[in-house]
Amino acid sequence: MTSPHSLTSELARHIAGAICAAGGWIGFDVFMDQALYTPGLGYYAHGSSQFGALPYAVQDGTRVAGSDFVTSPGITPLFGWTLALQVAQALEVTGTQEVWEFGAGSGALALQILQALQAQGKPLPRYTIVDISSSLRARQQATLAAFAGQVRWVDALPDDLHGVVLGNEVLDAMPVKLLARVNGVWHERGVVLGAADSDGTPTFAWFDRPTDLRPPLAPEGAHDYLTEIHPQGESFVRTLGSKLARGAVFLIDYGFPAAEYYHPQRHMGTVMCHQAHQMDTDPLALVGQKDITAHVNFTGIALAGNEAGLGVLGYCNQGRFLMNCGLLQQMESADLPTRVMAQKLIMEHEMGELFKVIGFYQGEPWQALGFAHGDKTHTL
Numbered sequence: 123m124t125s126p127h128s129l130t131s132e133l134a135r136h137i138a139g140a141i142c143a144a145g146g147w148i149g150f151d152v153f154m155d156q157a158l159y160t161p162g163l164g165y166y167a168h169g170s171s172q173f174g175a176l177p178y179a180v181q182d183g184t185r186v187a188g189s190d191f192v193t194s195p196g197i198t199p200l201f202g203w204t205l206a207l208q209v210a211q212a213l214e215v216t217g218t219q220e221v222w223e224f225g226a227g228s229g230a231l232a233l234q235i236l237q238a239l240q241a242q243g244k245p246l247p248r249y250t251i252v253d254i255s256s257s258l259r260a261r262q263q264a265t266l267a268a269f270a271g272q273v274r275w276v277d278a279l280p281d282d283l284h285g286v287v288l289g290n291e292v293l294d295a296m297p298v299k300l301l302a303r304v305n306g307v308w309h310e311r312g313v314v315l316g317a318a319d320s321d322g323t324p325t326f327a328w329f330d331r332p333t334d335l336r337p338p339l340a341p342e343g344a345h346d347y348l349t350e351i352h353p354q355g356e357s358f359v360r361t362l363g364s365k366l367a368r369g370a371v372f373l374i375d376y377g378f379p380a381a382e383y384y385h386p387q388r389h390m391g392t393v394m395c396h397q398a399h400q401m402d403t404d405p406l407a408l409v410g411q412k413d414i415t416a417h418v419n420f421t422g423i424a425l426a427g428n429e430a431g432l433g434v435l436g437y438c439n440q441g442r443f444l445m446n447c448g449l450l451q452q453m454e455s456a457d458l459p460t461r462v463m464a465q466k467l468i469m470e471h472e473m474g475e476l477f478k479v480i481g482f483y484q485g486e487p488w489q490a491l492g493f494a495h496g497d498k499t500h501t502l
Contacts, residue, residue: 133164134410150310152297194440197463204449208372218285250274350393369484371481374479383419420478438478
């Protein structure tokens, strides 16, 4: 395994070259994209284990075990087994036979859904994973070996997509633009080169440029304000809408509707980093060694879907969605440790309130199981 320091140095030099080629400044969205996805070097492309229950360890300068963060499928298999009930309903209502998962991580969610559908007597003919990380694809293939005949990996979408689309913590990892209101003037916050460190590795610094870009809602007040806009995430949803001929989409992530996202008190933005189960707010440091994310503006996601011809099935917090899908009943037959972990998915101070689920349909609307109670589409 490559040492963290050498990884950071090589990726930093690569990004420094991009900054020089762009005239000395790149938008944060470009920096975030290169930090996460540069082939062989970016955080999601260099082979380290990002997903898991325990922090990683470093021995003799080399990362050898553990992870940076845990997602819902890694907390308990009941997440995927419960989501599978919604998937089964969506497949039946839409008359489709395929699940498409974007950013499948370790493959845990795919495994849970395939196992659950099989246990329901509804084995899935095909499960398609779209993931640009070759190292994660190898891990997924190992995780899903028992279902090798049903799972495939693709690099591009067909012109006509039929099936149920899933994305768990995908939108938050899509690059965002940073907008900063400073002394009443809006700027795009970008990245320039800083002074090289002692061994010659490039470092990075913030630099703001005046811009005509604006957040979709103007934050009240005249105070300095930092926030994000999400052109890539919204473009992703529009692409899904343009290609989904028949089926449904369910996206799960942390975020808010626009009125909360651009609230005057949220003046420091939402960009954060994850490393060894710790969070920080400096994406310019230790580039390539940690995840970079931003919360999702679900109003923007809903509007992007509408623009592409998708209707909103519903929108609610993760806790309500999972309970609507029968998580409490699943917990009744589970052992105590499993029940304790499952509670993290639905408790307000854990993941139950911050994480949201939005669903889309193509064609005629229908009542999705997960939004039967507590739907908050009206808040978008």
